[in-house]
Amino acid sequence: MAAPQYWLSLLVLSCCVTLLSAQGAPQEPVYPGDDATPEEMARYAAELRRYINRLTRPRYGKRAAGQRFYQDGVDILE
Numbered sequence: 001m002a003a004p005q006y007w008l009s010l011l012v013l014s015c016c017v018t019l020l021s022a023q024g025a026p027q028e029p030v031y032p033g034d035d036a037t038p039e040e041m042a043r044y045a046a047e048l049r050r051y052i053n054r055l056t057r058p059r060y061g062k063r064a065a066g067q068r069f070y071q072d073g074v075d076i077l078e
Contacts, residue, residue, distance in 0.1 A: 026054050 029047035032040040 026051055 029044055029051055032044050036044070
């Protein structure tokens with residue numbers, strides 16, 4: 001009797017994990033090829049710029065607070 005509930009909860013959990021992981025990392029744009037039109041190359045360049053900006057964006061929150069504290073601590077010691 002508990003087996004159907006187990007499988008149902010496992011299915012729901014796996015669906016949630018799949019949906020959350022799909023949103024995580026941005027997809028790298030596909031190079032249109034050497035014979036692409038200037039419009040396609042411009043679109044690719046814009047997508048690549050957005051991709052790089054998203055990967056290298058500054059982080060705020062716990063990590064930034066720890067780095068700021070460490071940098072302040074170094075300034076105090078000097």
